[in-house]
Amino acid sequence: MVLDIDFVRAQFPQCANDPERVFCSNAGGSYMARQVIDRLDHYNAHTRVQPYYAFSPSREAGEAMDVAKQGWARALNIGVEELTIGPSTSMNSYVMAQALGASWQSGDEIIITQQDHEANIGVWRRKAEEKGVTVREWAIDPMTGLLDPADLYALLTERTRWLFFTHCSNLMGTVNPVADIVRQVRKQSAARVCVDAVAYAPHHICDLKALGVDIYLFSLYKVFGPHQGILYVNQEQANELQGQSHYFIQEVDSKRYNPAGPQHAQVVSCQGVLDYFDVLHRHHGGSGDDDPCDKMEALQRLFWAHEKQLTAPLLDYLDQSSHARLLGKTHCNDGDRAPTIAFKPLRKSSAEVAASMDQDGIGTENGDFYAPRALEHLGIETGDGAARISLVHYNTLDEVERILASLERAL
Numbered sequence: 001m002v003l004d005i006d007f008v009r010a011q012f013p014q015c016a017n018d019p020e021r022v023f024c025s026n027a028g029g030s031y032m033a034r035q036v037i038d039r040l041d042h043y044n045a046h047t048r049v050q051p052y053y054a055f056s057p058s059r060e061a062g063e064a065m066d067v068a069k070q071g072w073a074r075a076l077n078i079g080v081e082e083l084t085i086g087p088s089t090s091m092n093s094y095v096m097a098q099a100l101g102a103s104w105q106s107g108d109e110i111i112i113t114q115q116d117h118e119a120n121i122g123v124w125r126r127k128a129e130e131k132g133v134t135v136r137e138w139a140i141d142p143m144t145g146l147l148d149p150a151d152l153y154a155l156l157t158e159r160t161r162w163l164f165f166t167h168c169s170n171l172m173g174t175v176n177p178v179a180d181i182v183r184q185v186r187k188q189s190a191a192r193v194c195v196d197a198v199a200y201a202p203h204h205i206c207d208l209k210a211l212g213v214d215i216y217l218f219s220l221y222k223v224f225g226p227h228q229g230i231l232y233v234n235q236e237q238a239n240e241l242q243g244q245s246h247y248f249i250q251e252v253d254s255k256r257y258n259p260a261g262p263q264h265a266q267v268v269s270c271q272g273v274l275d276y277f278d279v280l281h282r283h284h285g286g287s288g289d290d291d292p293c294d295k296m297e298a299l300q301r302l303f304w305a306h307e308k309q310l311t312a313p314l315l316d317y318l319d320q321s322s323h324a325r326l327l328g329k330t331h332c333n334d335g336d337r338a339p340t341i342a343f344k345p346l347r348k349s350s351a352e353v354a355a356s357m358d359q360d361g362i363g364t365e366n367g368d369f370y371a372p373r374a375l376e377h378l379g380i381e382t383g384d385g386a387a388r389i390s391l392v393h394y395n396t397l398d399e400v401e402r403i404l405a406s407l408e409r410a411l
């Protein structure tokens, strides 16, 4: 079974509205599926009132929010009480730093990486400094930008409280083997594990109980949906973490870590992403009765196979080019590299390359991608940063041909 790309693209109005553009800035934010737009429109046209009161549009609005929360809890194989839908991943991690940090003590240790987006570094560093907690850094290879789990295991001690790392680098596109790492960490220590999956979730929605993590975060505006952050907090943690909402709603699990309060229409439209996955799954032979996690696995197989085809020619080209330094792995095996391809142009600035590609109708990215620490460790000056081509399953092989021709001119 291969992905029916025409069917996929028909689900994204922006593909039809801007047909000449090659959109390869998906790791910044993806197009929105029509099912999400439909949910937003319906909410705003019919039930845009304060939800959960007794009158009918209000009741309907509350029910639609519950549908979205229950749907995402099922897709992630977690309890609905373990799910918070907040404004963004950066905001969710900021809130969690207050929740976790409340019990940190001088002499405790945490581990962060050199590979992460700042959203999964800065908040923990700041809280650690405030509390006298030692920060240990899991270093990347300065040439490739990759993390070696063996280096992590050497950093764990009996004082390690938390480990923070990324499921997938938003620069290197590397997928870190989360389940294996969590298993080993559990054998060696009592450390809790928090994973940033913002760069991974557009390619696969995981069964979180199978991964075994304690906290997991990603952003739906990069997963074809609204600007919302998904936050999973393992319920076993609840006693250790300080609630961050008004005192009288802290016992309501979905409100405990969301001092911003829910953005009603946006929360409702989160269900649209699942509607889209459902439509896609059925179109490719699935049944509506399939287990939600099996459905995500089946979609992942379709996505990865297609994304691998898109990625390989770009990796080959950049790896062999004397005009660019490719970051991360030069090859993509099953599920170990997302189609997020960053490189440092060697004869032009990243800004010039992005501007040149724009002339060819290619929407790409340049800068530090809020991962300046990783760039610095790679020896890349953060002012101009790197260039990045980030693809998802709705990109096509024809588009990759156009990107390659444009890259040749730009570099």
Ligand SMILES: Cc1ncc(COP(=O)(O)O)c(C=O)c1O
Binding pocket: 027, 028, 087, 088, 089, 090, 091, 117, 119, 120, 166, 168, 169, 170, 196, 197, 198, 199, 218, 219, 229, 370
């Ligand atoms: C890997 C990664 N983590 C975290 C974030 C922050 O997500 P948000 O924009 O929802 O705060 C981003 C955003 O680009 C990201 O790429």
